[in-house]
Amino acid sequence: MYPPPRKDFIALTLSDPHSRDAYNNGKHRRRSCWRKWKQLSRLQRSLILFLLILLLVVGLLFYPSVSEQWRGWSDKEEWLELNDRGFKAELSPAPGRAPAPVVQPHLGDAAADPVALAKPKEPHVPVLAKLPAKRKTSLNKRGPPSLQKDANVSRLNGGGKPDVAPQEAGEEEEEDKDKTIVSWRGAMIEADRATEPSPSAAPKEAAAPPPPIDPTAAAATLEVSSGNVSRLEAVRDAFRHAWKGYKDYAWGHDELKPISKSFSEWFGLGLTLVDSLDTMWILGLKEEFAEAKSWVENELSFDKNVDVNLFETTIRVLGGLLSTYHLSGEQVFLEKAKDLGSRLMPAFKTPSKIPYSDVNIGKGTAHPPRWTSDSTVAEVTSIQLEFRELSHLTQDPQYQEVVNEVSKLVHQLPGKHDGLVPMFINTNSGQFSHKGVFTLGARADSYYEYLLKQWIQGGKTEDHLLEDYLQAIEGVKKHLVRQTGPSRLTIVGELSHYRFSAKMDHLVCFLPGTLALGVHNGLPGDHMDLAVQLMETCYQMYKQMETGLSPEIAHFSLQGGAGQDVVVKPADGHNLLRPETVESLFYMYRFTKNAKYRDWGWDILQSFNKYTKVPNGGYTSISNVRDPANPGPRDKMESFFLGETLKYLYLLFSDDMELLSPDKYVFNTEAHPLPIWPSPPK
Numbered sequence: 001m002y003p004p005p006r007k008d009f010i011a012l013t014l015s016d017p018h019s020r021d022a023y024n025n026g027k028h029r030r031r032s033c034w035r036k037w038k039q040l041s042r043l044q045r046s047l048i049l050f051l052l053i054l055l056l057v058v059g060l061l062f063y064p065s066v067s068e069q070w071r072g073w074s075d076k077e078e079w080l081e082l083n084d085r086g087f088k089a090e091l092s093p094a095p096g097r098a099p100a101p102v103v104q105p106h107l108g109d110a111a112a113d114p115v116a117l118a119k120p121k122e123p124h125v126p127v128l129a130k131l132p133a134k135r136k137t138s139l140n141k142r143g144p145p146s147l148q149k150d151a152n153v154s155r156l157n158g159g160g161k162p163d164v165a166p167q168e169a170g171e172e173e174e175e176d177k178d179k180t181i182v183s184w185r186g187a188m189i190e191a192d193r194a195t196e197p198s199p200s201a202a203p204k205e206a207a208a209p210p211p212p213i214d215p216t217a218a219a220a221t222l223e224v225s226s227g228n229v230s231r232l233e234a235v236r237d238a239f240r241h242a243w244k245g246y247k248d249y250a251w252g253h254d255e256l257k258p259i260s261k262s263f264s265e266w267f268g269l270g271l272t273l274v275d276s277l278d279t280m281w282i283l284g285l286k287e288e289f290a291e292a293k294s295w296v297e298n299e300l301s302f303d304k305n306v307d308v309n310l311f312e313t314t315i316r317v318l319g320g321l322l323s324t325y326h327l328s329g330e331q332v333f334l335e336k337a338k339d340l341g342s343r344l345m346p347a348f349k350t351p352s353k354i355p356y357s358d359v360n361i362g363k364g365t366a367h368p369p370r371w372t373s374d375s376t377v378a379e380v381t382s383i384q385l386e387f388r389e390l391s392h393l394t395q396d397p398q399y400q401e402v403v404n405e406v407s408k409l410v411h412q413l414p415g416k417h418d419g420l421v422p423m424f425i426n427t428n429s430g431q432f433s434h435k436g437v438f439t440l441g442a443r444a445d446s447y448y449e450y451l452l453k454q455w456i457q458g459g460k461t462e463d464h465l466l467e468d469y470l471q472a473i474e475g476v477k478k479h480l481v482r483q484t485g486p487s488r489l490t491i492v493g494e495l496s497h498y499r500f501s502a503k504m505d506h507l508v509c510f511l512p513g514t515l516a517l518g519v520h521n522g523l524p525g526d527h528m529d530l531a532v533q534l535m536e537t538c539y540q541m542y543k544q545m546e547t548g549l550s551p552e553i554a555h556f557s558l559q560g561g562a563g564q565d566v567v568v569k570p571a572d573g574h575n576l577l578r579p580e581t582v583e584s585l586f587y588m589y590r591f592t593k594n595a596k597y598r599d600w601g602w603d604i605l606q607s608f609n610k611y612t613k614v615p616n617g618g619y620t621s622i623s624n625v626r627d628p629a630n631p632g633p634r635d636k637m638e639s640f641f642l643g644e645t646l647k648y649l650y651l652l653f654s655d656d657m658e659l660l661s662p663d664k665y666v667f668n669t670e671a672h673p674l675p676i677w678p679s680p681p682k
């Protein structure tokens, strides 16, 4: 208890003219405020109260993401502290783990490789010199258009070079308002809380397991293909290094944070581990595979109260389990795939049959994101390969039926622009929404990819898929293809409200590979011309950068004369270890045997090693591909680096043309190979 205020103290205080004035003024202000408030009309008062409540609600809603950002800042500050002391300092290991040995800067592969030796040595640049001063504004591909932010406002390059590129004349841009800054990565996890069981799949017998592929077949390549031994081994080294970080600091969790030696959770499904399974099999990493398999057998449970994103879970987890089942023949992967597939089914219970973005796999409920009833077009049209394969294996048609219904609906939907689709579709009406932006990048990319790949998967019998694909490529040629001024590079830009923008996401670099795959399957030869030209552009997006790594988004100069083709805006200079360019290089090499595609892939791998490799294990996304002295590590290794990027690099360097031949397998959009079904008899 505090003693009551002494009267003489109050008197004394009030005798002080300043205090008294202040006291009286305060009283007066309070009274006049109250009078003013009373003078307001009822409507005005209600309006003010309503606004205050709204502010409070908005504040509460955004609190979790803001506090997440604060946590992120403190992570990075911690790293900065460590970095100040230098990587050589003895760092305390994660609780319960042995201290990780210090990994020296990676020189071994380059030293072993004659091509690398022939190159002039670049000055040594310390890997991951400094963190950006500011935390990134994550530029994820999935988020509502209403929450997109002006790119120029949020500078992501961590204090790198200012954007000095001139505004291109003749380029009509509306790019800034198209920047997406809100992540869908908002899943809340109540770890290990058992809930009511989800609806399970019809209990039918699975198809007989396919004969497994021998992982040592890949190893045999090493003995016979001298030209590529060191390159294949370099990919294995990279994988082992990435895996070491994951194993030491993130085992069983979704993603490794290699700088802070911790992990991040998205769905709580061991995302990196499951995404990596088939890569380990293909690379012949038997021990690692066995350990990961045992985790899947004993630890991986889908019976948990967690909201997952339907698309991401399908392509990474369901796709990873199905392909690993095919490669290894191990029943456990099919069992897990069936369990997961059945738990994802509630997403399709919508008025339009266009699935919701999020499913709670424990509760069996689904919903759209908080801010909209829209789903992303690429998301609802890029789950078909996996669900169809699940039906094929289980002889249970329910999975195939729901995704084929989506394809059928989208096929006949008005609102396409010469085969190009908008980015959103409404789950109530089943109609496209937010029309006007047409891109081969974020939110639409894999729609095009899956048209072709489903057609191939189904033995080239589903004409509506081929028809949509061919029409879309004509739409691309008509509306989106341009050439840069300086080097006449071919680009695929975007239409924003029917105006062209010379902007190309790195995601678009899946296109050369897909076009080449189409031509390999008998589609028009001129698609290959476009593929060759685009492949060059995608490579230049790496080569023209100071780190040899592509930005997330490139803008191109359409003006003639000298100068740079690729222009990087400050907010777009990050690299997330994405696979699309090396994916396309794999297809281009397989179909043309032109060795330059392998050399380009080799250059890219070396740049990853130089600027994204973290000494103690793992690779990290970086914030600024233009600043080799300060690439700005982001402390995150995406699961697709192991699931896709390293797998495609390995397949690119392998001389074994039968290893996952595109005549026998179709790769899902997360690089998980699924078998092509035998054609039905004519």
Ligand code: DMJ
Binding pocket: 446, 507, 578, 579, 580, 640, 644, 669, 670, 671
């Ligand atoms: C992957 O998850 C898939 O390739 C998806 O289709 C696009 N984004 C990432 C890789 O960049």
